Amino acid sequence: MYRLGSDFENVSPDLWISNEKVLKEKLLQLSNWSQIPLINSNASHYLPDNSMVRFRGMIQDMRNPEFYFESFEVYNTLTNEVKIKSGKYRDTADILENEKINYTTNLKSAERLTIVAISMPGLNKWVLDIENKENYLKHLEQQPNTTKRLGSDSGVKLKRSYNEVAVDDSDAMDVDNVNKSPNKELKIEGNVDGTSNVVSREHLLNFPLPDVSSQSCLIKRRGSSSVTSSSPEERNKNWRSSFPYSECVWRDDDGHLLNEKNNVKERWKNYFLSIFACEDTVADDNVTSTEYMIDDANKSEITMDEIMKALKCMKVRKFKYDIVMSDMLRGGGGIVARCVRQGCLALPWLFNLFMDSCLYDLKEYECGLRMDVCQMPPVRRRPNNLCAVGVWAAGDVDPALNGEFQKNDTMIELHSESEAEIITHNPPPSLVPRIHAVYVKKLDHYNPLVVDNFDKGTVLNEANAAREHLLKALTELLVGDKLAAEYLICHLISCVYHRQDTLALGKFCLNLSNVPTQKYPKYGEQLYDIIKQFVTKSYYLAMTLSNMNTLALLPKKDYECNRLTSGILQLSKNTHLILDETKLEQGRLDSIGVGNVAALGHLIQHQKVEYDFKYYKMEFDTDIPVLILSEGKSLLPSDFHVPLRPEESSLEIFDAIVEAATYYLKEEIMNTIRSYLTNIKLVKYSVTEDIQFVENDFIEMRANSSLENPVTADDLHRLLVLARLVSLSRGFDTLNKECWEISKNMEKERMNRMKNRGTSTI
Template structure:
């Protein structure tokens, strides 16, 4: 049985051993055995923590041909491609033929060898087996917040097992970027983000003024000046990856979030051969001969920037909170049971904190908690159930308030994005992904987000002016996202609908121009003389990790819990609705009932209760009554709704 060191550092040796054993038994399904072997190893306790991650370790520090993992979103799916699954090689010295599995050909090329010299494939052999595979273009989960770097382990960055010395004997023909260009590339995304969001880069959770270690130094990275890595959000950093999928690719969908385990290929020769149009490059990428130059540039980017990962195993992510295990909902989970036992007390602490953030308004803090744990749990025809878009109106005119509020939400949720709804942003940003038929790829947009991402729309940045065609299209896309939890991708000749599950919070001074499921008007109970100092004081310092950890775990667990309503409580709710309609038919509508049921569900989950109780229903009615009373009060004072 191979040791942990063997199957992580030399997975190809394990695969070749299984392939060699299968030659004595032609009926043996060696490919399935190879995949099952790695799955079984990863099921061992904490075994997955021994596998280096592309998200945390720079590519140039990872061993080529080793087993790595990648936490990602499927941004695009390329056309299927054919490859030689089994073939015969000819030993140049003895001229003997050896049957080999496809893994050897894919990884035989490295920075120090020339496949044309050291590897000869007998293209006339009758033993060649042609197979099909799928390629996914994957990017890190968009909008992952900076506190991830404080949670996820970086042991591999200092591990001799993971670190390698990149070879310099191979020098590609293309030019490397200079240090000046390298600096420009580091700063430009920050400027781009600042112009789009209005938040300075040093304050934005996804930005960092310093070079992050997950980026390769300029001496090891090919020029990216003409390569768009197609990140959904402006200013994003991190590795993109081409995932080669050999089985069950129909089970994956666009925008799925996965943790992929596979064999890493970063050979510069993959790109160099393509650049030189070497005939033997078709052995490495059989699809090249059928692609246009533009397609080839996009589909075969430099491996130093976009490594290849040959999938052995992938698991869908229920969440991307690094504080929680992936199988958090397993009844035997100790983390789940301990978190559930503390949910009521943690909720009380979070309510106190958010009340302070919202200038003493406890009611708004209640609704903000409900919003943060909302989740689309089912769909009935076109209606998404469980969504709870919140319009927090009455935000102070102080420019920095909404930005500070977003930074606080950043500290609490795994993934988020701030979109300042200025006229410039609405008229210039590309929110909706669009198909590029020339390059045969999907050009990403800012609304191509992972499930449960918190989208913060800052409507306080609205200004006088006129929306152009792009602006109208963007506002329409935001409205469809809020109302139907879908984004219509632009395929030029038609639109294709993609469902999503994104938490949208709209911060505005008056009532939002966009639709929402619930509007609560912020009623400030404190008027600090120095608002900027007050707002700075409410930001929790990262060192307060204990309390932040509890808040982060609480919100993720509450969002994942199942929920049910018993027949008895259902009958009670129906009777209440009938009684309220008898007393005042205008006091409650079917829409109001639906909102109260959503509030009651979220209120129950926020307390760690997986079924609706009579007390939770009465509490939901009470806070809804307070909210509506407040809205009526402001309507009377202002002559219209705020």
């Protein structure tokens, strides 16, 4: 029976922490990571808790930083024993029933980043079959299920986390597995008692492609850490020093700069007092606020009720000097009142400054030195392929790693978060598992047939043979059009290899027009069924009027749930997108449809995808080869437009041709083509100085051009892009005279077809 390597079979969080350097070196020296269980190929309930696992996928979103106790002191009330424990690689504090955490001394705080990773969008079936075959570990089924926390029979009773208490409640959150709607918006169904706690599976998984099975995973990476002083005063001083006021500019009511710290403090004191004193009616709390001032004669007697009252009296949306609005503070309830000194919901230095000036000697136990919530701007990155190795955390989450797990503890009630955000950010671990990453590796490709350290010479030597197999199959599928097959091969091996200003060098959007849909209405789907057996990742999008007016192509920020809702164009590198424009019927495009068409055009021209953050949009680089199938010239832009010239004999027997192509493409030939398409993209192409023939030919073309048919620099650029792909497809890593002549002839024939093509049939 297959067993894991002895070094990683029983690695626990504590063992990894004590031997982190040695174990990480051994991990990186592993020639085959398949020795470590892959979540994508193994059911989560078979994976033991606190064990080493892997996850492959794409970064979909990045959450706010999460603060936790990297190390903390626990006190045993029975034995009076004091221990130092670690919170690294854990979601819950590893403490016993009779142990308590000391929050005043020996605390080391740290930060970790939560990455939302999803299984690779558009991954084709042949890749999944090979991946599951190589990584499915049958022996895990015989292991006892340790994903549940230890019960009373184990002899050791662990305290429950906040989320565990919630799961045990009768009104616990359920996941609706029946709803298969592709809509990822939050839909909460109410119970009989009026509570809302049922959400769709699609909403929690947040997968870009509709009607496609997927997996999601929360990957937590350690960030910076800092030692927390034993003195509460020193802790507050250290937090304030992280946000020095000298970096900010403050002015008084007359617009004069304030340089002295006391003047700045007095300025903020007066400002906060002015927004606390108001006459607004607070509708959501049903409280009519009246003027509220601090009694200077009774400075040390400010109570928690008075703080709550002050927060409720703040003017709605008048907190203009920070990212936190006053209604958010008012809605925060007890946690805001308790955590104002810690700065959990706004700039820490600013709140410490204000509270020192206005609330004076508020006791530390009243403030609470906890950081359960910290709203910081999230970091967004373009989608990347990744493979993460880390510690499997199957239990529920306690963000603060707190030992005081009591249901009525207001300190762990995240009132500052909306119900939608709490549900979205805390999905069931059985649906969205958590991994504490010890190593994250960026993947150059996702082809299981291609080794990491491939031999460039072997790849180039075998390229021409693989190309001949592919050319023969594509020529038949393109109804006997060899020129179109040549261009399609160039498209399949294309990728963006460099970006210069606004140019994405290497992109090769191909528009195949004159598609025989009148005789074969499903021609586009039949062609795609063969193409997806060649490439690793792909997606077919029928450009029907309904799809264009309803589908969400661009990712969009959901501020209610505080996450990035995925869109279809949030795809990883080298995902082939096939747009079937032959499905477009007569009708009207609404505003969503017009926006979707514009997004597709922007993707094709610039290889960028706009992410919609509601108040602004941000572009992210991408690398998505786009193939457009149309009857006439596409309404979308393209780099190369090739009108098909079907052979009459091939048109008559196309269904038989498809069946014969399937028979011809045996597993061995298919694997050769699949490896070829990936390996060629990894070959580094170089341009030598011995290309004088290019310059001479361009001068000649310019001399023979006319006003009706001018030759521009864009024509040269297009020809050089084609020549690069023609050379690579034939096994050459540099341009030679033969490939240059082939490229010129291909372009000449294509341009002749463009001149002689008939009118559009759309």
